[in-house]
Amino acid sequence: MTELLSQPEFRLALENAIKGREAKNASFSLAWANGELTREHFARWAENHYHYVGPFSDYLAYIYANTPESARGAKDFLLQNMYEEELSDVRHTDLLIRFAEACGTTRERVVDIENATAVTRGLQGWCYAIAMREHFVTATAALVVGLESQVPSIYRRQYPVLLEKYGFTEDETEFFDLHITADEIHGERGYQIVLEHATTPQLQQRCLQLVGHGAEARFSYTKALYDTYVMKPDTPVANPEPALA
């Protein structure tokens, strides 16, 4: 029988559940940070990324509905997170589409899921399933700790190269700048909620399992972008990308 971990032990275990599976170390992320990709690759990334992050408020809304009134702090965090995604300023998906258009693709192509890989569609489905079916604390562990908390470490490597090597403007790349800081805070609040509300060994172990699964899912999604668009540029897709100017 697994014992209940203390909060410091549990935090360390959560961090370790991500280690070795960080999306920042996936082939597409490394190629991006090293300046080895093209604007066409970024366009394909945006066409996929939209279908992973676009429904993020939907995922959180399912968790919100499953969170009891007694966890008011967690509910407020989820609602604030949704509000920031959709209404507090420019809608985050619109920032992503702004970047996509700067890369030469179109809003129509971005929102068309036929342009996403099967792995991207799988990641989206996993997020929906976890949000709908899991206890609020294990779902928060999966989506906020396992996925969202990784964002700053990924974009802090990718953002500078967009400005310095590819000549994108601050306006075109606001999606990245915004998430570097916002997801630092979202990730930390996610850790707090999980540490506070995973109060049984079973909940703690399920959190650890799903953080690992989340990290694996994001790693696989990112690697699949490299395999599909960089390693095998001739891989057929439903809607072949248009020639870019």
Place this chain on the structure above:
Amino acid sequence: MPTIRFTTSDREVTFPDGDEVNLLRVAIRNDCGIPFKCASGNCGTDRVRVEAGSEHCVPPRRRERDRLGDLLGHGYRLACQTYVVGDVTVAWDPDQTEMELGSRAIDRLKQVWLTREDTA
């Protein structure tokens, strides 16, 4: 190891040499009491006055410049937007709330609701 001193709550937190840490994240993780609401540099609830060590804060980016304006010149930063690389001391008004600033969200909500006839 560098130290962040949170004067208002009388707390100190150290972090490893060579790290670049987000000020609000450190405050949240260690219960240092900086008030906050959003995490996007929009609301300004987490503004702090840097009492020492401003040279150890990374320069403000566009979002923080837009939100703080002249306050930047008076030593203020937004904790959520500020990364720290060395010793820093910060303070704040514990009762402060969000800044009175124009908001695209409010403009959008006004556009939705105030342009419709009240048929109730």
